[in-house]
Amino acid sequence: MKKLLFIFLAGFFLTHISNAQKIGYIDSNFILSKMPAYNKVQQEMDNYAETWQKEIEVLQQQADRLKQDYRAEEVLLTEEMKKKRQAEISKKETEVRDYQRKVFGYEGMMFKRRQDLMRPIQDEVFTAVEKVSKAKQIAIMFDKSGDLVMIYTNPVHDYTEYVLEELGLASDKANTKGKQPADALKEKTDDLPAVGEEQQEEPQPAAQPKKPATKKKPNN
Numbered sequence: 001m002k003k004l005l006f007i008f009l010a011g012f013f014l015t016h017i018s019n020a021q022k023i024g025y026i027d028s029n030f031i032l033s034k035m036p037a038y039n040k041v042q043q044e045m046d047n048y049a050e051t052w053q054k055e056i057e058v059l060q061q062q063a064d065r066l067k068q069d070y071r072a073e074e075v076l077l078t079e080e081m082k083k084k085r086q087a088e089i090s091k092k093e094t095e096v097r098d099y100q101r102k103v104f105g106y107e108g109m110m111f112k113r114r115q116d117l118m119r120p121i122q123d124e125v126f127t128a129v130e131k132v133s134k135a136k137q138i139a140i141m142f143d144k145s146g147d148l149v150m151i152y153t154n155p156v157h158d159y160t161e162y163v164l165e166e167l168g169l170a171s172d173k174a175n176t177k178g179k180q181p182a183d184a185l186k187e188k189t190d191d192l193p194a195v196g197e198e199q200q201e202e203p204q205p206a207a208q209p210k211k212p213a214t215k216k217k218p219n220n
Helices: 002-018 028-033 036-076 079-104 109-135 160-166 181-190
Strands: 023-026 140-143
Touching: 028 036, 028 109, 028 160, 036 079, 036 109, 079 109, 109 140, 109 160
Parallel strands: 023 140
Antiparallel strands: none
């Protein structure tokens, strides 16, 4: 219910501001995927994750070894020794869980490290978006990759390519430099004849007259 209400309010908001102000949107995920710095961060974060995961696995192996040793020697231990070994196992398992949360948990080491590495890249994208918005006189710029539910988007309002061009990442193959989808559409429609204007057809060769059929004489 709350989601439907949010979609309704977002649609109502967009409908009213579009009548008075120029709006646009970008696809930040697409922009980031084109940035070498972002791909480098992704690789670096994969390396961090692999290193931290190995450290967690070592701790888990230590906990597993303690449990295996305890099961193998349990019959030989006194009650006091059993409690001591059980406490050691519990302590090691808690250490594994705590370190795992510290690394991969909410706002853990992984999250903070990624945030630090991404901040300069996000600032660069924001600066480019700001320049494009001012140059194109965009009052409000939305992010298609964000939390805002965009049920329908008209490509004429997509300024992703302009931001890529501002970042120096425009490509003739992957992107259309400095050209919106609407501009490309205009080029195609310019080649079509105007309303009421007939296309000139190439002259067709005149049809050759058919020879009259000759009747065969009956055989006597």
